[in-house]
Amino acid sequence: MAKTLYVDTTKCLACRGCEVACKQWNGLKADIRSMRGSYQTKEGYAPQTYTLVNMRELPTDDGGVRWLFGKRQCMHCTEATCMMVCPKDAISRTEEGAVVIDQDKCIGCGYCAQNCPFEVPQVDQKLKKTFKCTLCADRVANGLIPACAKTCPTGAIQFGEREELLEKARARLAEIKGLFPNAYLYGEKEVGGAALYLLTEAPSYYGLPRAGTQVPWQVKFWKYFARPVGEIALGATALVALAGIFFTYVAKPKPEHPVAKGGSAHGN
Amino acid sequence: MATKIGAQEGGKVYRFAPAERVAHWVHTICFFLLLLTGLAVFWPGGNAIASLFGGIQVARIVHRVVAFPYAIVALVVLFGWAPEQTKEWLRISWSWSKEDLVFVAGYMPELMGRHNPNLPEADKFNAGEKFNSILTLVTGFGLVVTGIIMWFPNFFPKWLVRLAYPFHDLSWLGMSAMLVIHIYLSVIHPRMRAALEGMISGWVDKEFAQEHYPKWYRRVATGAGKK
Numbered sequence: 267m268a269k270t271l272y273v274d275t276t277k278c279l280a281c282r283g284c285e286v287a288c289k290q291w292n293g294l295k296a297d298i299r300s301m302r303g304s305y306q307t308k309e310g311y312a313p314q315t316y317t318l319v320n321m322r323e324l325p326t327d328d329g330g331v332r333w334l335f336g337k338r339q340c341m342h343c344t345e346a347t348c349m350m351v352c353p354k355d356a357i358s359r360t361e362e363g364a365v366v367i368d369q370d371k372c373i374g375c376g377y378c379a380q381n382c383p384f385e386v387p388q389v390d391q392k393l394k395k396t397f398k399c400t401l402c403a404d405r406v407a408n409g410l411i412p413a414c415a416k417t418c419p420t421g422a423i424q425f426g427e428r429e430e431l432l433e434k435a436r437a438r439l440a441e442i443k444g445l446f447p448n449a450y451l452y453g454e455k456e457v458g459g460a461a462l463y464l465l466t467e468a469p470s471y472y473g474l475p476r477a478g479t480q481v482p483w484q485v486k487f488w489k490y491f492a493r494p495v496g497e498i499a500l501g502a503t504a505l506v507a508l509a510g511i512f513f514t515y516v517a518k519p520k521p522e523h524p525v526a527k528g529g530s531a532h533g534n
Numbered sequence: 535m536a537t538k539i540g541a542q543e544g545g546k547v548y549r550f551a552p553a554e555r556v557a558h559w560v561h562t563i564c565f566f567l568l569l570l571t572g573l574a575v576f577w578p579g580g581n582a583i584a585s586l587f588g589g590i591q592v593a594r595i596v597h598r599v600v601a602f603p604y605a606i607v608a609l610v611v612l613f614g615w616a617p618e619q620t621k622e623w624l625r626i627s628w629s630w631s632k633e634d635l636v637f638v639a640g641y642m643p644e645l646m647g648r649h650n651p652n653l654p655e656a657d658k659f660n661a662g663e664k665f666n667s668i669l670t671l672v673t674g675f676g677l678v679v680t681g682i683i684m685w686f687p688n689f690f691p692k693w694l695v696r697l698a699y700p701f702h703d704l705s706w707l708g709m710s711a712m713l714v715i716h717i718y719l720s721v722i723h724p725r726m727r728a729a730l731e732g733m734i735s736g737w738v739d740k741e742f743a744q745e746h747y748p749k750w751y752r753r754v755a756t757g758a759g760k761k
Contacts, residue, residue: 351699353576353577353578354578373590373591375575375594376687377699380687380692380695380696394591482696484693484697484699484700485696485699487697487700488700488703492700492701492704493704493707495704495707496706497707499708499711500707500710500711502711503711503712503714503715504711504714506645506714506715506718507714507715507717507718509645509646510645510647510718510722511722513646513647513648514646514723514724515647518647519646519647519649
C-alpha cells in the first residue's frame, strides 16, 4: 500500500523545523541568501533544499493579515510526470510509494525539472544531477517516518497509509469548513492522487497549481502520440528498406525489362 | 570557369554544383553527430554511444555545438555560393502537382527493386526527393527552434518549453525515418544508387539522368533553360 505525507496547514506554525530536519537527515548544506523582505526562509526548492514552508499574507476584512503557511515537498504523484519524461529511466517508485531519483542513472538533463507540474526537481548544474525529496525512502524502508513528519511539533505533518490519511484529512476538512469556507484538500484528485495538503484557501493562494492539476497535456501528447508515431514511422521505413533489400537481392525480380540502360523515357 | 549544370562529357551529365555537394555533406555529418549525441541522451541504452564522445556530459555539449553548423552552414553555402541552383531546388521541391502524388503512390514496386513503367516523368528532383527536401527543411527548422527553447527554458513560457520536447522528438524521428529510405536508395538500391556519384563528383551517367530525370535532362541538356 502506498504511503504518503499529509500536511494540515491549519496546524502549521511555520517553525520550519521540517526544513532543518530535512537538511540534517539528508546531509544537505544550508542555502544562505540575503533577506528579501519576507519571513519565508527559502525562496523555493533547490538542489540542496527538498522541503520548505511557503508563507503568504492574506489581508483580512478588518484590516489585519492572516498568514497562510504551506509546508511543501515533492508530491510523490501516483501519475508522476517526472517518471514519464525521464529519458534514462532514472526515476522510479519505491514499494512504499515514494518517487525517487537514481543518482547513478541521472544525467541532469532537466526534463523532469521542466515538466513537473509543481516544479519540484532541481538540477545541480555543477554535479549534473537532479535532486528532490525522497520521502526519506531510506528511513521509511527501515520502519521510520520521514524526518519532516518526525520533527513536526504540532502534528501538522503526518505520514502513513494514504487511505487512512485521506480519511483523516476529509474529516478535518469537514471540521474546518465552517471557519474556512474555501478550504480544499489538495492532492486527493490531483495527478492521480498525491501527497495531501489541507488548505484553508484555494491552491493559488498558496502558490500551488490550480485544483485538479494533472500531468501536463504536452507531456501526454509527447508520450502517447509524438513519440509512438515517430517510432512507428521510423520502424515502418526500416521495414520497407529491409523488404527492399530482400526483394532486390534475395527474391530477385525477373529480368523483364532492360535495367537502367537504353532510352526508357520513364523516371524511377 | 565553373562547369555548367547540364554540361556533358564522356557519357556523363553534370548534375550538382560544388555548393550543393558541400552543403549536402556538411549537413549529413552534422545530422549524424546530432543523432548520435541525441540518442546518448534520449535512449536509456545510449551510454555506450555517449562514451564515443567522452561521456554523456561531453555528448550533451557536442550536441549543442554541432547544432550551430547544422542550422547555418548548409543555408549559407547554398545561398551564398549557388543561389541559382538553390532557388531552383526550393522552387521544384515546394511545387507539387497531381503527378507527384501519382509518383509517390506508384513508387513501392521501385523500392522493392521492380520497375513501374507508369511513373510520371521527373524534373531535377522526383517526388520522393522533393518530399525529402521539404522534410529536411521543415524538421531542420523545427529541431533548431525547439532546441533553442529546450536549451534556454528560462526565456520561454513553461507551456512552450513543454511543447518543445514532443516536437523535437517528432522532428528527429520523422527525419530519421526519411533518412532510412534516403540511404537505402542512394547506397543499396541497384538502380538508384547511381545518384550517389552525382552527390560526390557532381556527375551522373547520361542514361541514369535520362531514365530518372527525363524532364530535367531535356531541359538542361538541350540548351533550353541552360545556365
